[in-house]
Amino acid sequence: MKKRSGGPPKILEWLLNRISPKMDIQEKLGDFEELYIEKKSLYGAIHSWLWYLSQLTKLSKTQLQNSIYGGYAMYKNYIRIIIRNLFRNKDFSLINILGLAMGITCFIFIVLFIIDELSYDSFHNDADNIYRMRVSGVLSGNEFDMAVASAPMAHALKRDYPEVLQVARIRKVWTDRFVEYNNNAFSERLYYTDSTFFKIFSFKLLSGDPDFALKDPNSMVISESTASKLFGTEDPVGKVITYDNETDFQITGVIEDLPANTHMDFDMIGSLSSISESREPVWIRHNFHTYIKLRRDVNPDEFETKIQEMIEKYVGTQLRLGMGVTLDEFYASGGAMQYRLQPVRDIHLFSDLEFELESNGDIKYIYIFSSIALFLIIIACINYMNLATAKSAGRAKEIGIRKVSGSRKSQLLGLFISESLLLTVCSVIISVIAVYLLLPLFNGLADKNINPEDVLNLKNGIALVVFTIILGIAAGGYPAFFLASFHPINVLSGSIYKMRDKSSLRNSLVMVQFIATIFLLIGTSIIYNQLDFISQRKLGFNKEQVLVLRKAWSLGDKVESFRKTISQKKDVLNSSYTADVPGEILGNTAIVPEGFPKNEPIILWRLAFDYDFLSTLEIELSEGRVFSREFSQDTSAVILNETAVKNIGWEKPLGKYLTTFLGSDEIHYHVIGVVKDFHYETLHRKIRPMFLTINRNAPAYMCIRLASGNITSTLSSIESIWNVFAPGQPFDYYFLDDNYNSLYKAEILTGRLFSIFSILTVLIAITGLLGLVSYSTDRRIREIAVRKALGSSISGIVKLLTKEYAIWILIANIISWPSAWFVMNFWIQNFEYRTEISLGPFLIAGAGALILALSTVSFQAVRAASLNPAEVLKNE
Amino acid sequence: MKLLSRAEEYILLSVWRLRDEAYGVSILEQVSKVTGYQWEIGTIYMPLEKLRKKGYVDKIKGEPTPERGGRSKFYYRLTNKGKKALREIRSVQENVWEGVPNIAFD
Incomplete structure (x- = not known):
């Protein structure tokens, strides 16, 4: 117009x-x-x-x-x-909902785990401006990278740099000691800290003044649970407790129990002014965890560069005085030293230094677990997509009629997406219930302490709703488009059944599932191979059947008579005191070997014990002799391990001597023997050069080798002897192999999680495949019948139906093998001592997946092939 | 039968009053005149459509007119069913108001 x-x-x-x-x-x-x-x-x-x-x-x-x-x-x-x-497709809906629910449950758990790991130390006020000092460098060819700094550093930082708002030091007491009040004694973990501790860290004081609680010498702040153990309902503030049988501390405050998500680990804090070590102006001994809070506008990288001048200013002079070397000479001999800052929030996940306050997590596991979570969700979504599109043929008529009677495509899309949303909502509800039910199990498994109340807090709740919607749309989106775009004429004339099914997408989705499944199976078996390797590896000592008593010093001067008494028991094969036990942290000392210039010390890790230690742990000697009571000069003798001999470069170590320095005194040790290398530390670390001496201090531990047999009765008889020799002192023991195994906590945990996840992916993938196959054989039922009528055998038909899937699974193998190799190789680099990644796990996982898939397919194929062709074709 | 809504009642009465001249714009003007405030053209189609669906009015296509850009007017005419509905709403109204003297509002 x-x-x-x-x-x-x-x-x-x-x-x-x-x-x-x-x-x-x-x-x-x-x-x-x-x-x-x-x-x-x-x-x-x-x-x-x-x-x-x-x-x-x-x-x-x-x-x-x-x-x-x-x-x-x-x-x-x-x-x-x-x-x-x-309800019409009960089994399908059930497979769908449960499959999705399984995936979501795992996903939620993994997300909870990751959230918890990432939350470490973020609760401190200004957590982003708190840093820990880290000292790294090279000394005599040995690299060091420590979480501890020297005593005067904190004060110097505060005095010399206006960028530093606050400093605080922690002196961790590495072995637990006893605190006693009214004859009530408990072994507790103690840190000594500066009075500024509470100005940097936001731990909550329940009573006491945060500014003054740690000011005076011999004041102590204790945790809530320690307070209730020691004092019951009494008010602890003002009371005096005895620490380690000798020092009295006055309680000046009670602190809330530490949250699990901090890298610290203590029951009590004593004032650092109580120990004289905190005032020693020694820059070359590192014993203090030093924390600083920077001004907000300070760039930490620039600040880090700036403070390197401290090394020259303070460390240089002391090097010259103490060791007779100038800093330039030190650098020239290959030495290096650097002060670095470490954001406090990164400590838990990114820091694995020497002398960490507690063993930290590892960002690698966060990456691994996040990818597994993603895997699981994708697999569960794929399942939904597959089953929904597979069922599409059955709904084609409905869609045709709807379209003919005026439904628009967008309305149909809405219908199918709401359907998938409804299913997702059901699954999410089931998963949330499952998460609540399984939370205690998960906490035990993952060594976490996640509160049920924190699972569905406001933030998580909103995230979950958003997640549900996204998941519903993601899973339902493709089927919805697929179904909604059916052409009514094709559908209603029945020609859609004659159309060649475009199943390549569905098949490739199944392939993706199997890629993930095979990947996880390979991962699981490599992890277990390595764990197996760890437990099989000859450590160089025998960790089985060794009882370790802690706090052997509580026996006082009756140690030796206690040892003699228990040695008379027939189940006690051998026993020894020691300052160090395998699996614990080792100290090191700078030592000058005979024939080396005095200014070129090397670092040796020190192990101090008593005469019978080597025989008790069954550590083998490679040359020379062990310590003996018959040689009185053995108190100044030393045994080296093979690595130490190799590092020093001695051909004939016996009879040579080593020199250490104690202040201005020189102490000589002569070498009487060499032991074969043994794994004092975890297999993550290379064996370090060690020197073994007779312990001159009060022993920390007692190792007792027991005969196999009735451990419980032996244990109780040893305990009763202990109670005679050390009345009132707790009998605190563990078995060496348990403690040693706990070094691989993270790996054992990963192994467990991997096996659970791989079982789940197998389940989900198999149910998905089952659904898909039952659909495609249903579609080909007439073809199968005709083939049979024309003389095909059942096995021929089964072969025909399974061939296609076999090819997909083989392709899945080809894709997942290299990626699994890559990832697992990355993981296994964590270990200095590791098993070879062999072809075995790959073949087993691949063959396993193939067999599982083919048996699923054949199950359906046999069913379809054994139908009577007359029944199937009678309507044609 | 469901009673007419207020808007439907006004519009239906306007259609009756306008006889053969009832189309969108005239209905709008009529309703605005009797109620005393300005109605909007955008809001009268829904009630009109509902009345048509219930069978109270017929919709008849008229001749194209130049002032409408050459488009047809669509006339509405009251049906017998519509008359019945009006009668009914009137008696309901009278029942509701019965015995209420004007003085009660002074």
């Missing part, structure tokens, strides 16, 4: 056209134009333009209200259809 001038602008008419139902459009266009022209002549163009627009909004508003009312019936119908569909 020709457009007259003076009418409403085209854009507005176009809008009107868009918003109103097609059939009434002429009427509205006419009415609107009539009024528009009237308004225009009265008030002008702009007014009438705005008027038109406002009418459009009013019109669309009334229409929207109307359509919601009318749409209600439609949605009611949708929901009814969805529920009917769920």
Whole structure:
């Protein structure tokens, strides 16, 4: 129709056209134009333009209200259809919901784990500005990288640099000691800290003044649970307790029990002013964990560069005085030293230094677990997509009828997406219930302490709702488009059944599932291979059947008579005191070997014990002799390990001597023997050069080798002897192999999680495959019948049906092998001593996946092939 | 039978009053005149459509007119069913208002 001038602008008419139902459009266009022209002549163009627009909004508003009312019936119908569909295909819905729920449950657990790991030390005020000092470098060819700094460093930082707002030091007492009050004694973990501790860390004091609690010497702040152990309901503040049988401390405050998500680990804090070591101006001995809080506007990298000058200023002079070397000579001989900052929030996941306060987590595991979580969710989604599209043929008629009776594509999309949303919501509800039920199990398994209340806090709840919606749309999106784009003519004429099924997408989705499955199977078996390697590896000593008593010093001067008494028991094969036990942290000393210049010391790790230690632990000698009571000069003798001999470069070590320095005194040790290398530390670390001496201090431990047999009765008889020799002192023991195994806690945990996840992926993948195969054999049921009628054997048909899947699984193998090799190789680099990654796990996982898949497929294929062709074809 | 809503009642009465001249714009003007405030064209189509669906009015396509850009007017005419509905709403109204003297609002 020709457009007259003076009418409403085209854009507005176009809008009107868009918003109103097609059939009434002429009427509205006419009415609107009539009024528009009237308004225009009265008030002008702009007014009438705005008027038109406002009418459009009013019109669309009334229409929207109307359509919601009318749409209600439609949605009611949708929901009814969805529920009917769920119930009609009960098994499919169940597989779908449970598969999805399994995936989501694991996903939630992994996310909880990751959130917890990432939350470490983030609760401190200004956590982003708190740093720990880290000292790294090279000394005599040995690299060091320590979490501890020297005693005067903290004070110097605060004094010399205005960037530093606050400093605090921690002196960890590495072995637990006893605290006693009213004859009530407990072994507790103690840190000595500066009085500024609470100015940096936001641990909550329940009573006491945070500014003054740690000011005076011999004051102590204890944790809530220690307080209730020692004092019951009494008010602890002001009470005096005895620490380690000798020092009295006054309780000046009670602190809330430490949250699990901090890298610290203590029950009590003593004031650092109580120990003289804190005041020693020694820059070359590192014993203090030093924390600083920087001003907000300070760039930590620039600050780090700036503080290197401290090395020259302070360390240089002491090197010259103490060791007779200048800093330049030190650098020239290959030495290096660097002060570095470490953000406190990164300590848990990124720090694995020497002398950590507690063993930390590892960001690698965060990466590994996040990818597994993603895997699981993708696999579960794929399952849903596969099963939903596989079922599409059954619903084609419904879709055809709906389309013919006027359903728009967008409405059908809505229908299918709401269906998948409903399923997702069901699965999420099931998973949340499962998470609550399994939380204690998970906490035990993952060594976490996640509260049930924290699982669904506001943030997680919102995230979960968003996640559910995204998941529902992601899983339902493809099937929805697939189903909604059926052409009604094809569907209703039945020709959709004759169309070649475009199943390549579904098959490749199954392939993705199997890639993940094979990957996890390979990962699991490599982890277990390595754990097996660890437990099989000859450590160089025998860790089985060794009982270790802690706090052997509580026997006082009765140690030797205690040892003699228990040695008379027939189940006690051997026993020895020692300052160090394998699996614990070792100290090191700078030593100058005979024939080396005095200014070129080497670092040796020191192990001090008593005469019978080597025989008790069955550590083998490679040359020379062990310590003996018959040689009185053996107190100044030393035994080296093979690595130490190799590092020093001695051909004939026996009879040579080593020199250490204690202040200005020189102490000589002569070498009487060499032991074969043994794994004092974990297999993550290379064996270090060690020197073994007779312990001259009160022994920390006692190792007792027991005969195999009735351990419990032996244990109780040893305990009763202990109670005679050390009345009132707790009998605190562990078995060496348990403690040693705990060094591999992270790996054992990963192994467990991997095996659980691989079982789950196998389950999910198999159910998905089952659904897919049952669909595709259903579609080919007539073809199979015809083949059979023409003389095909059952095995021939089964072969035909399974061949295709075998190819997909083989391709999945080809893809997942290299990626699994890559990732697991990365993981196994954690270990200095590791098993070779062999072909075995790959072959087993690949073959396993193939067998599982093919037996699933054949199960369906045999069923289809054994149907009577006459039954199938009678309707044709 | 469901009673007419207020808007439907006004519009239906306007259609009756306008006889053969009842189309969108005239209905709008009539309703605005009797109620005393300005109705909007955008809001009268839904009630009209509902009345049509209930069978109270017929919708008849008229001749194209030049002032409408050459588009047809669509006339509405009251049906017998519509008359019955009006009668009914009137008696309901009278029942509701019965015995309420004007003085009660002074």
